Amino acid sequence: MIYLDNAATSYPKPKEVGRVMLHFLEKVGASPGRSGHRLSIEAGRLLYQTRESLAELLNVIDPLRIIFTLNVTGAINLVLKGLLRPGDQVITSSMEHNSVMRPLRELEKRGVEVKVVPCSPQGDLDPVDIKRSIKKNTKLIVLNHGSNVIGSILPISAVGAIARDYGLLFLVDTAQTAGCYPLDIKRDNIDLLAFTGHKALFGPPGTGGLVVGEGVDIKKLNPLKVGGTGSRSESEKQPDFLPDIYESGTPNTVGLSGLNEGVRFVLREGIEKICQHELELTQKLIEGLKEIPAVIVYGEDQIKDKVAVISFNIKDQLPSEVGLRLDEEYDIMCRVGLHCSPAAHKTIGTFPVGTVRFSMSWFNTFEEVDQAIIAIRNIAEGVKPKRSFC
Amino acid sequence: MKDNYSVVIFYSTSAAIRAEILAKRSKLVVKLIPVPRHLSSDCGICLRFNNKDKPKIEEILKENKIEYENIYKM
Numbered sequence: 039m040i041y042l043d044n045a046a047t048s049y050p051k052p053k054e055v056g057r058v059m060l061h062f063l064e065k066v067g068a069s070p071g072r073s074g075h076r077l078s079i080e081a082g083r084l085l086y087q088t089r090e091s092l093a094e095l096l097n098v099i100d101p102l103r104i105i106f107t108l109n110v111t112g113a114i115n116l117v118l119k120g121l122l123r124p125g126d127q128v129i130t131s132s133m134e135h136n137s138v139m140r141p142l143r144e145l146e147k148r149g150v151e152v153k154v155v156p157c158s159p160q161g162d163l164d165p166v167d168i169k170r171s172i173k174k175n176t177k178l179i180v181l182n183h184g185s186n187v188i189g190s191i192l193p194i195s196a197v198g199a200i201a202r203d204y205g206l207l208f209l210v211d212t213a214q215t216a217g218c219y220p221l222d223i224k225r226d227n228i229d230l231l232a233f234t235g236h237k238a239l240f241g242p243p244g245t246g247g248l249v250v251g252e253g254v255d256i257k258k259l260n261p262l263k264v265g266g267t268g269s270r271s272e273s274e275k276q277p278d279f280l281p282d283i284y285e286s287g288t289p290n291t292v293g294l295s296g297l298n299e300g301v302r303f304v305l306r307e308g309i310e311k312i313c314q315h316e317l318e319l320t321q322k323l324i325e326g327l328k329e330i331p332a333v334i335v336y337g338e339d340q341i342k343d344k345v346a347v348i349s350f351n352i353k354d355q356l357p358s359e360v361g362l363r364l365d366e367e368y369d370i371m372c373r374v375g376l377h378c379s380p381a382a383h384k385t386i387g388t389f390p391v392g393t394v395r396f397s398m399s400w401f402n403t404f405e406e407v408d409q410a411i412i413a414i415r416n417i418a419e420g421v422k423p424k425r426s427f428c
Numbered sequence: 429m430k431d432n433y434s435v436v437i438f439y440s441t442s443a444a445i446r447a448e449i450l451a452k453r454s455k456l457v458v459k460l461i462p463v464p465r466h467l468s469s470d471c472g473i474c475l476r477f478n479n480k481d482k483p484k485i486e487e488i489l490k491e492n493k494i495e496y497e498n499i500y501k502m
Contacts, residue, residue: 071441073475074462079445082473086445100493102442217431269472279495282440 045397069089071268113232161190188337191349198227241297326411
C-alpha cells in the first residue's frame with residue numbers, strides 16, 4: 039500500500055506516538071489540572087511538555103501562550119469569531135481552505151467586511167496587493183502558509199511585516215506547513231499561529247491549537263466556549279489568563295501526549311532535513327508526471343519552494359475515476375475533488391471538477407514516487423489493470 | 429520540619445507545572461501539592477519549596493514572567 043494522502047492526515051505516525059498514548063491510558067489516565075493527586079499532576083506535566091515542545095519548534099518564548107483546540111479549524115474559528123466585530127474589515131487570499139472561508143462568509147452576513155485578494159493561477163500572492171487592500175477599519179489579515187491543493191507557499195513573513203507596519207493582527211493557518219517547513223513566529227511576524235496536530239506534526243486526530251503572540255491583547259479575543267478549567271473554581275466567571283481562558287472542558291490529554299512525541303520526532307530529525315526530503319520527493323513526482331503527455335500538473339512553477347502537495351489531472355478523465363483506479367488497481371491512497379477549498383480551485387482553474395491530489399510525508403520513499411508515476415502513466419495510456427486490490 | 433516550607437500559589441495549574449519544571453531544571457527540591465484549604469478556596473495545586481530557596485524561586489518566577497498570587501510560609 040502506498041499512502042499519498044498526508045495533506046488530509048499523516049500516516050504512518052512515528053512508533054513512539056502510539057506507544058506513549060497507550061502508556062497514558064494504562065498508567066496515567068487522570069484529568070490534568072483538576073485534582074491535586076500525583077496522576078493528575080503527571081497528566082498536567084504531559085500537557086505542559088507538549089506546549090514546551092511546540093514552543094521550541096515554533097520559537098515561542100512562553101509555552102503557556104500555546105492553547106489547545108481539537109484541530110486547526112477550532113483555532114481559526116476562535117480567532118475569526120472571537121476577534122472580528124461588525125464594521126471590521128478582514129483581508130485574506132483566494133487560496134484559502136474552507137476552514138477560513140466558511141467562518142468568514144458567515145461573519146460577512148453579520149456585517150464583517152471580507153476582502154479576498156486574488157492570487158495567480160500558480161498560487162502566487164503579491165504582498166503589495168494586500169497592502170493596497172488595507173483600510174481604516176482593517177483589523178486582521180489571515181493567510182494559509184502552504185496550500186492544501188497545490189502546495190504553494192505564501193509570503194507570510196512579508197505580509198506579516200506589512201501587518202506590523204499598519205498595526206494589524208496577522209493570523210496564519212499552518213495546517214500544511216507546521217512540522218515540515220521552517221516556521222518561526224518571530225521571524226515570520228505572526229501574531230496568531232493556528233496549527234493542526236495530526237498532519238506533519240505526527241500527532242493523532244483531535245489535536246491542534248493556537249499560538250497567541252505576545253502582541254495580542256486577550257481581552258479583545260473572546261473565547262468561543264467557556265466552562266470548567268480547574269482554576270478559580272470559586273468563581274462563576276471565566277478566567278482571564280492563558281491558557282485557561284480558551285481551554286474549557288477536559289482536554290484530549292491522551293491525544294496531546296501523542297502529539298508531544300510527534301513534535302519531539304520532528305525536532306530530533308530536524309525540520310530542514312524533513313523539508314528537504316519532501317521537496318526532493320515532490321520534484322521527482324512533478325518531473326515524472328510532466329513527462330506523461332496527457333497529464334496536467336497545477337502550480338508546477340514553484341517547484342523550488344513548496345510543500346509536498348501536488349495536484350494534477352489526466353486529460354479527459356475525471357479525478358474521481360482516477361482516484362478509484364489508483365485505490366483498486368494500484369493500492370495507492372490519495373484524495374480527489376475539491377479538497378474543501380473551492381476558492382483555491384477557482385484560482386487555479388480547476389473548479390468544479392477538481393483534481394487528483396498526491397501529498398507526501400517524511401515516511402514516503404523515492405520508490406513509492408516511482409510506482410505512483412508508473413500508475414498514472416498506465417491510467418493515462420489506457421493500460422488494463424493486472425490485478426485488483428479490492 | 430513543616431516549618432521549613434513555603435508554597436507559591438498560582439492563578440493556573442499550567443503556571444504551577446511550568447514553575448515546577450523550571451525549578452527542577454535549576455536543581456531545586458520542589459513538589460506540587462494541593463493548595464492548603466486555609467490559603468485559598470481554589471481546588472488547584474501549588475508549588476512547595478524549602479524556605480532557603482525563596483530568592484531562587486522568586487528569580488525563576490520573575491525571569492520567566494510567571495504570574496502568581498502569593499508566597500506563603502507553611
